Amino acid sequence: MHMDILMQNVERVRLEDPTKFNRLVQEGMAIELGIIQPAGKKEKTKEKFIAEFFPNDKKYAAVAQSVLDGKRKITEGLVKELIDAGKDPVDLVTNALMPGITVQCEMYDAGLSFVPEILMSNDAMQGGIKLCQDKIGNVPSKGTVVSFVAEGDLHDIGKNICAAIMRANGFKVIDIGRDVSKDKVLQTVKENDVKLACGSTLMSTTKPGLIDTSLLLELEKTGVSVACGGAAVSKAFVDTFRNAVYTKSPLETVHTMEKVLKGETWEKLR
Ligand code: B12
Secondary structure (H helix, E strand, O other): OHHHHHHHHHHHHHHHHHHHHHHHHHOOOHHHHHHHHHHOOOOHHHHHHHHOOOOOOOHHHHHHHHOOOOOOHHHHHHHHHHHHOOOHHHHHHHEEEEEEHHHHHHHHOOOOOOHHHHHHHHHHHHHHHHHHEEEEEEEOOOOOEEEEOOOOOOOOHHHHHHHHEEEEEEOOEEEEEOOOOOHHHHHHHHHEEEEEEEEOOOHHHHHHHHHHHHHHHHHHOOEEEEEEEEEOHHHHHHOOOEEEEEEEOOOHHHHHHHHHHHHEEEEEHH
8 A cells, every 4th residue: 555545544543533543552553563652652662661670689680581581481490599599589579570570561551562572471470479479388377358350451460469469478369360340359258258358450441340349348248348459540549439448559458458457447547
């Protein structure tokens, strides 16, 4: 097709079907073709992200790099070496494994990497997390949480990190996965001695799932509140509905759970 006609078609889709246009941009097609640069991301490079997020420690940075490269075996080997050298497994998850996936996700967001790379990095990170969890072993549980991603949302990388950090801090985590309905959360809460539900979402369209779940757990008098996190969630949003608290990071969820076990309610926690 002649270049002018192609560009006219691109412009037509942008004006007539902005949703489709944005999806193409999201999927990297328009970026790949050089038709558009992601807004505000023009100057971003892999090197800049690495400089921003990678740890200074060389051995930790090597773990982050192997996660970024999506090399599960190499990641596992490096993590095992560090565990054998006496490094704290929780510190390894937060400061060696997580920076690798963070850079990959930032690159994806900037149109510098694509779905397969995300999935490979996630797989490498999960390999490392498993070794860290094995090292921590079966500490007697301080209390049970249920972990889920809101209905309609498939983003579970952050939820998995959060679950790993909760486990590392001595809590039993019942992970019921992503794209979870409020009824499934309720059922899990009813069937187990759950003290707190940890829900997340990364998309604005799926935020209502957190509201519905929090209200249902209250309506059914379960006595269980929802700690809400994930990139699409803010304190201002969570403060608009009952029976929920905003937790910014996995570590903040750990502190929230500790307070819940001491009998603090969502009203007090806010
Ligand atoms: C990776 C990714 C994907 C992967 C997901 C793989 C997976 N298994 O999770 C894939 C490629 C599949 C994907 C698909 C889509 N994605 Co996407 N994706 C991302 C991306 C690049 C990174 C998200 C991520 O994992 N970050 C790394 C983790 C570690 O960070 P995190 O989740 O924020 O978690 C941290 C905190 O938030 C917190 N946290 C997380 N969970 C929890 C839970 C609790 C309880 C607590 C306390 C804390 C907490 O702790 C974590 C560690 O610090 C973001 C953009 C971005 N840079 O954020 C877009 C993004 C989330 N995706 C987006 C979109 C639109 C989509 C798609 C609709 C794209 C499409 N056109 O198909 C689909 C969604 C399909 C669906 N139904 O869900 C949008 C959402 C926009 C919006 N606000 O609504 C984003 C923001 C991209 C953008 N800039 O537009 N995506």
